[in-house]
Amino acid sequence: MNQFEAMRIFERVAELASFTQAADSLGLPKATVSSTIKQLENNLGTRLLQRTTRTVQMTPDGLLYYERCKDMLIDMEELQTMFRQSEVEISGRLRIDMPVGIARMKIIPRLPEFLKAHPKLTVEVSCTDRRVDLIREGFDCVIRVGTLADSNLVARYLGSIKLINCASPAYIAQYGMPQSLEDLEAHRMVHYSPSFLVSNSNFEYVLDGQTFQKNVPASIAVNNADAYQAACLAGLGIIQAPEFGMRELLAQGRLVQLLPAYNAAPMPASILYANRRHVPKRTQLLMNWVAEVVRE
DSSP: OOHHHHHHHHHHHHHHTOHHHHHHHHTOOHHHHHHHHHHHHHHHTSOOEEEOSSOEEEOHHHHHHHHHHHHHHHHHHHHHHTTOOOGGGOOEEEEEEEOHHHIIIIIHHHHHHHHHHSTTEEEEEEEOSSOOOTTTTTOSEEEEESSOOOOSSEEEEEEEEOEEEEEOHHHHHHHOOOOSTGGGGGOOEEEEOTTSOOOOOEEEEEETTEEEEEEOOEEEEESSHHHHHHHHHTTSOBEEEEHHHHHHHHHTTSSEEOOGGGOOOOEEEEEEEOOOSOOOHHHHHHHHHHHHHHHO
């Protein structure tokens, strides 16, 4: 097995954090994957992966090697495809992470058209409310909603997502329809916190261009976007959610919009990718397509 094949096996094990899953995805015996990594570590004179009975994690040297390894593999793929004029011929695997709502409502319904235009590409879509580590977990790009934390990633602004206030008819029947901010004192929110570290439940609104928050008690706290919507449908409280994801539920009468003059500030949406010397053509194709779909 040549050096580049060994690097590709290491890349896959590092990204999946599993020898078994890497072997399955590459169509190789697990013993081959394990022996290849062991030989690679012997050749380099350092431990790249820390193995336990449950997990496989990159060591500090492994992370450095992974970053250089990924760049070299990308350069090799660019060399192999530099004379291909048609985008249809571009092949490879793409990994992208995004919020559940954007995946369900925007990206996945339109994904067949992207794959039809690029039949040799394979796309892996991750949907999680936690912030994945793009470099360590091997993603080509990620979609993030909200204020971005400082990082070494490159951010490409996609647009703003309008938020609206919603509650279920059952909730309105129990608590009444609020007509003013003061009325919220007798109401309940569904509190959303990905890590449960923030305990205060606030109703956010914009007035005269400024953002304010009003504390409203929460009947339930959730850490997942689907649970957030489900709790609202169950009549457990008011939510402030992306308007595009609520349209169908509003049209069906399963949710009711309230206090339209006091919506929260729109949330910026961005696509992030690693700051590398070369961004693979396939990643550029995916990001351009995602940008078009999200903006629509």
